[in-house]
Amino acid sequence: QSALTQPASVSESPGQSITISCTGTSSDVGGYNYVSWYQQHPGKAPKLMIYDVTNRPSGVSNRFSGSKSGNTASLTISGLQAEDEADYYCSSYTSSRSVVFGGGTKVTVL
């Protein structure tokens, strides 16, 4: 149950786009379309942003999008806004019938 690999931090100016990668193996990210992304502001509970690789829950801005290629999933945030500054975590279902999270990426809006 090794954690999925995410970059520790990403920074960009308002209005620009960023992409956060999430690398796993064929036993998790590459093997299932059950990749999710969560946003967490300091001191708050996580919030689901993307589920099943590409789907957005109702109420989540369409500036957030997800994709997957092989063992790597990605979250793209377009038109970056100050309120997007937060920690982002990917997660995946695994072949051992467990869930694994990524280490988290801190997004800074410059």
Add this chain to the structure above:
Amino acid sequence: QVQLVESGGGGVQPGRSLRLSCADSGLTIRNYGMHWVRQAPGKGLEWVAVISYDGSNKWYADSVKGRFTISRDNSKNTLYLQMNSLRPEDTAVYYCAKGQGPYEWGAMDVWGQGTTVTVSS
């Protein structure tokens, strides 16, 4: 609307036990798989355990297997986490989270506010 409220956290000595509860104050969680996820101070999210909608399937992270037990009482719309043989490394905020479907796969679409567990002598 599902609203999850955790309780039962607190300070405890190593080797002791604690039971966390997660109650649904909105609609009902009885049709959904339920997870526990924890976050150590300053660290990332760590999945702990999941239970299917009817309690028939339970799965655990290796770090808690044999020490923690997840259970549910659907008549009370409540999820539990029995934590035994606690270790300092179990210190974390513990979140309960509702799955999107009845089983162990799928995203977690509703989260509680978390309850803090501190294991220290």
